[in-house]
Amino acid sequence: MVLKKRLDYGFNGYQVPVIPRAPRSLRRRGPYKKSVEDSQICAFELLAAVAGKLLQESESSASSNAAEGKAQLDIHLDGIKKEQLEGKAVRSECLDQGSCIESEFVHDLAAQGQNLKTTLKIPQAESDSAFEHASIVTGPDISKKVCYDLKLEISDSKNADGTVARKPEEGFPADRGSHGGNLENGTARQLESLGLPTRNLTLANTNSPKDPMKLSRNTHMLINSEGSVQLPLYRDPVPKASLPRHRNDVNLGTRDDDENYFRCNLSSTKIRAFRSQSRIGYRRIRKMLTSRYWKVAPKLRDCEFSNTGRGVKSYYRNRKIMYKRERCQPKEAPSKRRKLYDRSLTVAYDQEASSESISNSPEKGLKGDKSQSAASLHRATGLTNSGIGHKAPFQSKDPQVKLSIKSFRVPELYIEVPETATVGSLKRTVVEAVTAILGGGLRVGVLLQGKKVRDDNRTLRQSGISQSGDLDNLGFMLEPSFAQASSPVSHKDPSLLLPCSGNQQLSRSPTGLVTGSGFSNSSLDAPPTNNLDNHVEVNHEIVPSHTDVSTDGRVSDSKALVAISAMNAEALAVVPMSQKAKRSELAQRRTRRPFSVSEVEALVEAVEKLGTGRWRDVKMRAFDDANHRTYVDLKDKWKTLVHTASIAPQQRRGEPVPQDLLDRVLCAHAYWSQHQSKQHGKHLSEPLKFSDSGGESWSLKEV
DNA sequence: CTTAGGG
DNA sequence: CCCTAAG
Structure with missing residues (x-):
């Protein structure tokens, strides 16, 4: 049910299947489940919104066929549903409660051909008529860990020859397949992330239901049908199963990283907005956000949302370290908290099939046996109400670029409310803050090699974004568009406007675009003048007041004041999950503050x-x-x-x-x-x- | 959490 | 500045 619900979220007319991962340690723990799922749903909403835009762009450049994509997704959903009927088909939980470094995805596919039919009560005829493939693919781990690409395939009973037999991916541990003759057997797999946060799972609808009829001819199909190969953004050291043909898959993933949390300071209590801050607190706040998948990054640091206008008032509180009795030590702040958990969701969207095989290194040499070995799930179309058969064949000739986007970042928000404020008001405050940022709309920016690709008309190939290229340096970012859009909101709230004023779209690309720029990190609050001093180190208690002046009496660090606003304009960035990116996501370097x-x-x-x-x-x-x-x-x-x-x-x-x-x-x-x-x-x-x-x-x- | 050091 | 190993 939950899964279904998630799946039902659609964006831009697409329905996207989502398979979350969950840390093994947390799985099966009832209590968490609910909240987690809820959050996932929320996350999905945001993801959907973002993905929608992304897809729009993708479509234009990739000339994808929306209709097809939808259809496929639908199919996929159906597949999921069916599995659910099974009762144990897909079990996934994604728990973020805490730090889950590892997560896993379990997919129990119980059945094999006949069995499947039986359990699913799929009329033989229907099942025979059409099958689809579903595949679950785990993205490769950036860290060069072996990545298993698992495809589950339920083949039609007709597969007498056994060609359909599923084969485990190489290196896949628990493969216990039955090969003989007929059917694919279900597989229960656990994919564990080896502690790598960046890993993601992708549930992809691999097959293009191009031709239902054809699909029914399993043998043939297995060999020739388009298999979908998930090409992660990162190079995948381990070859994945690949079928001769590749489909164009766009994977949109979200990743949640606990590092990105809201920091909320209750001003009067001086809770330090530091790493050690209570996770519970963060979580609560985060829950209020529409999505936990959005990263909250410190972009708005040092800024204040003016209370006027939006009623949102958030200050950047310097990390206040409480010494002595003032210390507020979060109990649940293990020193390793940075590691936390990383949950990622990836949804796949098949835009179109490529008639050409992609010569991607990881896949080379695999095609031969992979086509057969890949266990793909052939599902009976009859079960689903989605019309599988109406898919148009994919004819694209272009090599497909497959991207995986993990996590979209949202600027970190600092919120300050009086202790006496009600929880309700806190919620509202958070909502407003978020809304203020996101409400204006989002745009997606594409970064390559850390540089923004501005020409929307260039082809991916021209831009260097090709399957054969190095996609590690490809990044996406979400950019608030309200600045440009000149939404009324933005105008009313200077503080928000500021960040965008420069209309500079900086990003947190892994390459550190911003980093060497010499910009001192953000401070929205830099009203044209005096306040600059606020950023100067002062030996005084920081007061949430702009008028606070450095006791230094000197404007010493004035240079640090320059160009601050630009930083704030930093767009929400979407970065590929490369190790570097991962790193950058985990921790944003503190703003540099030279000693006076x-x-x-x-x-x-x-x-x-x-x-x-x-x-x-x-x-x-x-x-x-x-x-x-x-x-x-x-x-x-x-x-x-x-x-x-x-x-x-x-x-x-x-x-x-x-x-x-x-x-x-x-x-x-x-x-x-x-x-x-x-x-x-x-x-x-x-x-x-x-x-x-x-x-x-x-x-x-x-x- | 603090220290002490390396990165 | 960050990260970590050690107290």
Whole structure:
């Protein structure tokens, strides 16, 4: 039922089958199931919306036949349904409760030819008349892990010769097929993701019901029918089953990564919006979002949605690290939380069949036996109400480009609401925030090699997006379109407008398009002027106020202020699941915040007194209010300071640090290295003395 | 969580 | 800055 429901979601007239994955550990756990599924549904909605657009583009460029795609999908759905009748055909759960690094997909196909018919109660005649193929394909794991491509095939009983016999993919572990003669046997497979988050499963409707009649002739069909080969975006080290002919499959997948969660700060409680934030909290918030599949990335960081207009007010809260009693330690924040789970859903859409075989390396050498070995499910069409037979044959001559899109990113949102706010209002707030971002509509951008492909009229081939090309560098991104669309909404909300104002569509392409740009990460709030200082490190408590000014009294980091808005315009990006991409998705690098001289001074002073082994203390002492400076940051800074001090001035970069400070750094470093940091000068009457600090002797201070 | 180091 | 191994 759930599955059906999911499947029923359609976009652009297409119905897309979805097979979620679930971590094994969580499977069968009743409690989770429901919520998970719900969320999946939601996810699917979003996915559908996105995919729809994507497909539109795909269609134009690929000249796909929508009708066909639909039909096939329908068929596929039917297949699923049928399996459901079976009662155990497809079992998939996708649980995101927590960190599931691994997930699996289980497909129990109980039957084999006759049995299948029986259980399904499919009239013999019907079953004979038409069968379809269904295949479940797991995307290759980017990490070069073996990827199993599994195709389940239920063949007609007519397959006397056994040609139809299903063969396991090479390397597929649990293959227990029956070969003899007739039928495909069902297979229950578990595909485990080897801990690789990026893995996805694809349930594809592989076969083009091109010719029902033909399909019924299983033997022949198996050999010649179009098999569908899922060509993942990434190179697949392991060859997959392939049939002589390939269909054009577009896989749209979503991936959820727990790394992308909402960060919600209750301002008054200073819950730190940090990694350690309560997952429960995130989850709750995420649930409010329409989709959990959308990634929430820190794009809106440092920005504030103006309360006016939208009633949405979210601040970027610097990661507030609570020291001492203020700490709010989320109990469920294992240190490894970053790994989390990765769930991915992939749906396949057959746009059209290719009459040409694609010479894709992974497939080479496989064709021969694969055509027979691939276990494909031939389903009786009669069962479904979808007219399988009316499919038009696919005639495309072009090699097909098959893409798999994993996860669409959504800017991370920071929401701030008073503690006294009701849950309901919180929900609304979140909804509004999301709506504000997504409501304006989305566009899809295509990135190749990190560069945006702007010419919509170019063919994929011309653009270098070919099956033979390196698709690793192909990325998609969702771009808010409201900026351009000049939707009323956007105008009313300056904060939202800002991000798009530049109409710059930056993306998080794996290549790090943005990264080296020198843009300091976003801050929407940079109203033309003064507020720039907000981004300057301040030793004061961060106040959710734009008027807050750096105590530094200096506009030191003003450069960091530049071009901030552009960053915010960063589009929601869809990136291929390559390892690199994966990485980038997991963690967005914090915005770079060069230490100001005053900070350096404070750091030096603190280290002089505390030594180099007590960064937490240093942090509390000198940067307690600098929420964005963690003790690790300080430690790192000290490290670089020492290095800087030891190199020639000409080699130093960045804002010059006064030599005297560097001298102190060197001095303190030398001292503390000699004194093992912690054994502060107990009884040491060190002659060594740090010049400033009012001439105080540091040595005894901390004792 | 903190430290300490490597990347 | 990030990530991790060790406390």
